[in-house]
Amino acid sequence: MDNKLEKVNSSQVVSSLTGEEALIVETAVKTFTEIGKIMGDYAKCRQEQITERQRIRAQLKIITTQIQANKEKYIHAIDKYYQNKDRIYDFVEQALRASEKCGDMEMMKMIYSDFFSFISKNSPSDELKIMMDANNNFINFIE
Numbered sequence: 333m334d335n336k337l338e339k340v341n342s343s344q345v346v347s348s349l350t351g352e353e354a355l356i357v358e359t360a361v362k363t364f365t366e367i368g369k370i371m372g373d374y375a376k377c378r379q380e381q382i383t384e385r386q387r388i389r390a391q392l393k394i395i396t397t398q399i400q401a402n403k404e405k406y407i408h409a410i411d412k413y414y415q416n417k418d419r420i421y422d423f424v425e426q427a428l429r430a431s432e433k434c435g436d437m438e439m440m441k442m443i444y445s446d447f448f449s450f451i452s453k454n455s456p457s458d459e460l461k462i463m464m465d466a467n468n469n470f471i472n473f474i475e
Contacts, residue, residue: 424443424447427443428440428443431443
């Protein structure tokens with residue numbers, strides 16, 4: 333007996349079967365063909381979803397890194413801003429002490445007036461609205 337498989341034309345097999353058998357075989361072939369197509373579509377869709385998730389993860393990582401970098405710059409800018417304010421407050425305090433020592437009430441009034449004017453123009457709520465753009469320039473959103 334020869335164990336070689338011969339290539340058989342499916343139409344030859346179907347034609348040798350009875351009507352009912354042929355219908356069953358034909359339906360089975362169509363079903364398996366459809367299953368093959370569906371599995372191929374599923375594999376393609378699954379691969380696209382995996383690729384999309386990888387793309388999203390990469391974008392999120394880039395965005396997170398940018399946020400961290402800008403956060404450090406923003407914190408540094410705020411620290412520098414408040415250091416400058418501390419120097420201004422120290423200067424005002426020294427000027428007030430000097431005018432108090434001299435007994436110069438006019439100088440004290442002028443210092444207080446200028447200082448309160450400065451504070452009202454630079455309110456803390458306005459200061460917190462300062463942000464940095466992509467070029468590390470400060471943007472004031474108060475219009």
